[in-house]
Amino acid sequence: MTRVSFQLQVRPELLDEYIARHTPVWPEMLAEIAAAGRRNYSLFLADGGRLVGYYETDDDAAAQAYLAASAVAARWEAEMGRFFVGLDGRPDQAATPLTEVFHLEDQLAAAGSAAGDSADPTNPSTIESDAS
Structure with a gap:
């Protein structure tokens, strides 16, 4: 699975209309996004019109080609x-x-692999501490 994030800049004078166009998105467009293999798709809008998108897919090149x-x-x-x-x-x-640059589950899995079976990185009581 691939996680994809992107950014775009929405024209500030069109922010209200941009939001309205996504409330809701055309049902046939939603179906195409899903058929392309994108899931867990979100858009986040920051002050000034900075738009950050995120989705997950098994094959981003195939999803792009489909769309x-x-x-x-x-x-x-x-x-x-x-x-x-x-x-x-x-x-x-x-x-x-x-x-x-960071993904919690990937780092937890890597920490668990490095520590072997002796420590569960999601359970603080199994992690050794230098505080003693």
Whole structure:
């Protein structure tokens, strides 16, 4: 499974309309996102129009290709393109990806593997301490 995060800049003067367009998203577009293999998809809007998106997928290249070929996604993205600053192309294809630098479950799993069976990193009572 791959975790993908991206950012875009929404035009500040169009923020209210952008939010309204996502309340709700077209049902056929929701179906296309799911059919592409994206799940746990969220968008977060910060002050000034900075938009951060997140989704999970088993094959991001295949998900991108599916949506790039989708007539429904093409219609949605054609309508949404005007909301973004400095964007060349469709928003779903041209968003700036973010680099993941921390993921709790990955680090807990790695810590558990490094410690072997003697410590459960999610249970503080099994972790050795230098405080004694």
